[in-house]
Amino acid sequence: MFKLTGPCRHCRHLYISAKSWQKSSSNLGRDHEIEATNRSQFEAEFVSSHIETNVFQKALLSVGSAAVSILDPSRGDMIAVLGETAGQSAMKYMLRKMEEHPEGQEILRKRPRVNSRAVDLSKLKQMPEDTLGKMYWNFLNKNKVTPDSRLTVQFVDNVDLGYVLQRYREVHDLTHTLLGMPTNMLGEVTVKWVEALQTKLPMCVGGALFGPLRLGPKQRQKYVEYYLPWAIRTGSTSEFLMNVYFEKRWEQSVEELYRELNISPLVVAPT
Template identity: 50%
Template sequence: MNLLYNGHIPTNSLQKLILTLGSSIISILDPTRDDMVATLGETIGINAARYMQRKMHKNDEGKQILTEKPIINSSTINFNYLASLPQNTLGKSYLDWYNNNNVSPDTRKPVHFIDDPELSYIIRRNRDVHDLLHTVLGMPTNILGEVCVKWVEAIQTGLPMCALSSLFGPLRFNKRQKKLYVDYYLNWAVNCGYNSNFLMAIYFEKYWEESLKSFRKRHNIQEPPLIIK
């Protein structure tokens, strides 16, 4: 099988089955193994990728994303420009989120095991915009914030790994997080997932200058109930 895109690793059905079993066992034993979590996401997420592909092709902005295939990392995003934007714009909020959470857009794992160039890009795009979802949803990187974002992603994309994270992530909550989750965040996250515009079809990079409040309103993203500490 020929390489279909940069980083592609051709695999047959048996090899994919072995990858699925192996990565699932390792992911359960050690959830910090993001390489195994990414591999499992690819081997069991092909139907979800096709679902996202159909949704994006039905949307003008989604089609533009699939045509231009923008990549989000430190070499493609002008962080000096984002820093110059007014407070509470999407771009400045995105930069502030990175600074506040001490993370980088360069840590996302590349796609290897999807045997279709456009579907592989869709999985890559989903990983690239994950931090932007944290920004527009107002969620930090702690376990409660991650579970909330995963609920939105699971509902909107159908990705099995997002569904598993949203269902089993709460098992790691402490007592205070459980109360916040039940009282405020679960219902809010589910509503965002069902009622927001299809987030994978938003060309986020075109809206850096828009206020975060306006962006949320235009895309039916409900304001977060409060700041998670």
């Protein structure tokens, strides 16, 4: 007769495997729950904000918002309307680019949001200085901006395209952060060039082309000599930034992220 003095090694292995599977299944279930919540919340917000417009009305809104945006670039509401009513082909292009990339697919599936409800800013504040999270917190704090300032889409009729445009708006400050650009006119124009080349959105193209007209002489000289060539090179050769799941990269080193995305920080000679 054999005496069993304790659990055999094989049994212990089965027990540990079962526990690991249980934990993995629990995490997977929680992820699916969060994913479903994000999707339902965005869809509810999309429906409540949506304004039905026909082709003629969209064209009228496009022309009017474009005119106001050129005359007064501070009118963020008009810039938003221009993007929604004239950016259909650009949104489809962005959606297609995201669908072709694993990280982009995950973003589209989970529909994460960048706002104070979804992002723990106090946690980002505590991260090391060389991380994306701390860099983003520093940007928000220095420029006195909030991730809650982005308008919800109103004139986009398709919910998938609506999310793509909403995502573009909500990661705009992260694009500023990643490119090291301030929120002044020179910084905005530089970011708009990168965004225009990557997204094809009409308000980005307009901002890139007409924004420099508002630069002062010193800024214009720096823009032509340093910022513009760098922005064109970065927008043309870096990875598609809409495919970056920023929320999963808060703890990533910025230097590592630059290498991954093929971004070289701008270097301006001292004057």
